[in-house]
Amino acid sequence: MTMTAERRDALRAEAIRRHVLIADGTADDWESFVAWLGADPAHAQAYDEIEAADEIAGLAIVQAVSATPIAANDDVPVTARRWWLGGGVAAVAALALAVGFGPGLQQRSDPWQVATGAGETRTITLQSGDRIALNGGSSVLLDRNNPRYAKLEQGEAAFTITHDPNAPFVVHVGEQRIEDVGTVFNVTRDLQGLRVAVAEGSVIYDPDGAAVTLGAGQSLSDPGGNGAILRSAVDPASVGAWRDGRLSYTAAPLSLVAVDLARATGEAIGLDPALADRRFTGTIRIDPNRDRLFADLSQLLDVSATRGDKGWTLAARKRAAQ
Amino acid sequence: MSESGLKQIFLGMRPALTRYLLVRGLSQDDAEDLMQDMFIKLGTLPEGPIGEPRAYLYRMTHNLLLDRRRSTARRIRREEDWSSGGTGVMSESDDRPSAEDVLIARERLAIVTTALKALPERTRDIFRRFRIDGQTQKAIAGDLGLSKSAVEKHIYRAYHVVAEAKAGLDDDESGDATFGDGRRHRGMDDDHDS
Numbered sequence: 001m002t003m004t005a006e007r008r009d010a011l012r013a014e015a016i017r018r019h020v021l022i023a024d025g026t027a028d029d030w031e032s033f034v035a036w037l038g039a040d041p042a043h044a045q046a047y048d049e050i051e052a053a054d055e056i057a058g059l060a061i062v063q064a065v066s067a068t069p070i071a072a073n074d075d076v077p078v079t080a081r082r083w084w085l086g087g088g089v090a091a092v093a094a095l096a097l098a099v100g101f102g103p104g105l106q107q108r109s110d111p112w113q114v115a116t117g118a119g120e121t122r123t124i125t126l127q128s129g130d131r132i133a134l135n136g137g138s139s140v141l142l143d144r145n146n147p148r149y150a151k152l153e154q155g156e157a158a159f160t161i162t163h164d165p166n167a168p169f170v171v172h173v174g175e176q177r178i179e180d181v182g183t184v185f186n187v188t189r190d191l192q193g194l195r196v197a198v199a200e201g202s203v204i205y206d207p208d209g210a211a212v213t214l215g216a217g218q219s220l221s222d223p224g225g226n227g228a229i230l231r232s233a234v235d236p237a238s239v240g241a242w243r244d245g246r247l248s249y250t251a252a253p254l255s256l257v258a259v260d261l262a263r264a265t266g267e268a269i270g271l272d273p274a275l276a277d278r279r280f281t282g283t284i285r286i287d288p289n290r291d292r293l294f295a296d297l298s299q300l301l302d303v304s305a306t307r308g309d310k311g312w313t314l315a316a317r318k319r320a321a322q
Numbered sequence: 323m324s325e326s327g328l329k330q331i332f333l334g335m336r337p338a339l340t341r342y343l344l345v346r347g348l349s350q351d352d353a354e355d356l357m358q359d360m361f362i363k364l365g366t367l368p369e370g371p372i373g374e375p376r377a378y379l380y381r382m383t384h385n386l387l388l389d390r391r392r393s394t395a396r397r398i399r400r401e402e403d404w405s406s407g408g409t410g411v412m413s414e415s416d417d418r419p420s421a422e423d424v425l426i427a428r429e430r431l432a433i434v435t436t437a438l439k440a441l442p443e444r445t446r447d448i449f450r451r452f453r454i455d456g457q458t459q460k461a462i463a464g465d466l467g468l469s470k471s472a473v474e475k476h477i478y479r480a481y482h483v484v485a486e487a488k489a490g491l492d493d494d495e496s497g498d499a500t501f502g503d504g505r506r507h508r509g510m511d512d513d514h515d516s
Contacts, residue, residue, distance in 0.1 A: 017483045020474060022384075024458045027376035031338070039347040048373070051388070053484040056434050057453055060484065063431070065450045082387035113454075118428070174389075208366055233381055268428055 010047040019050050062115065075309070115139035116155070119266020130169065131160040132245050137263045155263060156188040158240030163201065176222065179204045185214075186240040190259050194222035199239035205229075244310070248283040253279065254301065257284075260312060261297075265290065270310025275303060275316055329364050331375050339383045346387060356386055380384060413449035430491055436489040448473055 003011075022210050028065050045169040103210070114124055119136045128131070128147050134140060136153020150159070151172040161169045169180040173189050183201035183304045190192070196205055197219035205220055210229060214220055219228045219234040238248030247260050255276040262269040280301060287293035294312055295303040303314045329358060332339075336357055343353035360383060372378050448466070451457040452473075459477070463470045 012482065012485060013478060017474065018479070020452070020459055020477055022380075023452070023456075025377060025380075026374060027380065030380040031379060034338070034345055034513050044347060048347070053481055053488055054453070054486065055392075056430060057438070057449075057481070057484045059431055060438050061446065061450050061453055061480070062435040063435040064441075065446050092333075111456075119376070183454075192423055234474070270411055287465045 008046075011042060013051065015046040015050045018047065019054065028297070029243055056169060060129070111141050111143050113139055113141050113153075117188065118262075129160065130162060132238065133158040133160075136266055145181050152187050152189050154189055156186065156190075156242065156260075158184070158186045160184045160244060164166065174224065176206050177208070179207045184239070188260075190263070192256055192259055193227065195256075196238045197220045197234045199236045203252070240287075241283070245286040246283055247286065249277045250281050252281075254278045254280055254303075257301070265293070270311065270313040272303075272313070272315040275314065329361070329376055332361065332379055333381055334363055335376060337471075339379060342380065342383060343387060347389070352390075355389060356383075358385055377410045430488075433491060434484055437483045438480065441483060445476045445479055449475040452477050453480075480504060 001238060004143060014036075018036060022033050037047060044195060046073050060168060061150075062222055093150060099121050114122070114132075114134060116122055116134045116138050121133065123131055123133045124140075124142075126142070126147055126233065130147075130148060132223050134301055135156035135158075139153045140157055141151040141153055143149040148164075148167045148169045149170070149172070150157075159169070159171060159180070161183050161235060163169075163183065169183075171178040171180075171187055173187060173194050178185075180201070180203050183203055184199040184203075185203050186195075186197045186199070188196075196203065196214060198214045200216050202213055202215040205214060205222075212229065213232070214221060215233075217234060217236045219239075220231050224231045232250075234250060235248060238246075238250075241248050242260070242264055247257070247264060249257060251278060255271060257273040258269050258279050261267070261284070265267065267290060282300060284297065284300065293309075294307070297303070297314070298305040301314065304316065304317050306313050306315070333406055335450070339360075340353050342358055343356060344350065348356065363382075363386075441449075451462050451465075452459070457465070459470055459473050462468070463473045466473075
């Protein structure tokens with residue numbers, strides 16, 4: 001049973017209308033929406049399609065609208081502006097943002113977002129003097145009405161926070177919260193889950209749940225779901241080292257190294273799954289010359305690095321003995 | 323609205339919210355599971371007045387469903403990527419990420435961005451206000467001196483273009499889909515741009 005194009009378009013139009021309506025809808029709007037969805041499986045399917053479109057449309061529209069203003073309090077406005085005029089690469093956007101249907105879980109907030117394109121970094125200085133450095137391909141959500149709030153939506157950020165016992169700085173990452181206790185710390189959220197590493201002071205991870213306290217030189221990774229939280233030691237000097245164009249690891253799986261590299265360089269990097277668990281200890285300097293960088297990497301990680309249509313692929317070296 | 327008040331309302335609405343999850347395609351078990359998560363989450367919310375608690379609870383259910391779908395989609399995509407990738411290597415079906423995801427996501431994003439760029443500037447501006455700034459249809463209409471239905475038309479057009487671009491991507495798994503849809507909608511009437 002195939003659907004005619006007219007019927008498909010009509011369903012899509014209705015799904016979009018409903019989607020716009022519930023974004024700030026009343027409970028009645030929602031009830032009517034639920035009734036519509038339940039009336040015909042094709043309705044639910046049409047709405048799924050729009051929801052999927054909505055998901056990808058967020059980043060796409062940010063990139064498609066080029067005249068977005070830069071945040072006034074950016075540390076490096078000149079550099080930032082050059083990113084814009086430079087064109088070509090995904091532009092760096094700083095703009096007000098509401099995720100999904102508004103902050104939803106946060107009332108009375110005035111959110112704004114700072115995002116970086118692939119391979120670009122920037123530093124935000126808050127009015128309090130606290131600093132947040134954003135690695136490439138990352139976005140953080142801030143609240144003008146709550147200077148002690150930040151939400152790392154994706155990617156990696158290093159926080160330099162002045163501790164105030166009466167108003168702890170709280171970083172939200174997915175479902176989790178990280179509360180500072182006077183601190184320089186680094187937070188990463190990507191496909192690997194969530195990682196926190198502390199350079200100075202300490203933080204409390206998930207204060208209402210596991211309540212793990214991390215001090216300087218400690219790190220934690222939380223894969224999310226039912227995965228176990230892992231704690232490990234980290235060289236405090238290496239925390240947030242990406243800000244200086246370095247990535248430092250102690251026995252880190254290559255799956256993690258590859259994701260970090262992709263973020264820092266803006267290159268697409270495919271990793272042979274056979275290598276995912278191999279461990280790496282050492283420091284990678286992000287050479288702006290990509291060919292040289294990947295040639296070095298191939299030595300350093302003992303892998304083959306090849307460039308294809310879809311970016312770089314890191315694979316196990318072929319060995320006669322195998 | 324006190325926290326316990328919101329929890330009370332939640333308990334009364336739980337069947338209706340569960341129904342929403344079921345019509346969105348969740349199994350009964352998964353829906354119950356999500357409702358349980360939501361109940362716990364309600365206990366951790368910061369205090370603060372909530373204007374329309376019933377709409378708020380629907381929205382919160384919707385957002386939690388989205389979170390859950392995202393993580394499920396990521397896992398499924400990873401499994402498919404490596405089993406169909408011709409590398410001869412099957413990935414384990416654990417929750418470990420693949421840098422391949424990053425790459426695919428970037429390609430898809432580029433195609434959708436191109437589609438949106440082909441739209442009139444006014445349409446893009448309105449869509450950005452709706453999708454990124456979180457402005458309501460009414461607020462956008464007020465800001466730009468348009469009717470609500472004119473605003474809806476622009477938003478419709480943007481979603482339509484994105485959905486078409488996505489459909490083109492999803493139809494062609496081999497990755498060499500030629501996408502040329504964005505321009506088709508250019509000629510649509512634009513009833514207020516001078």
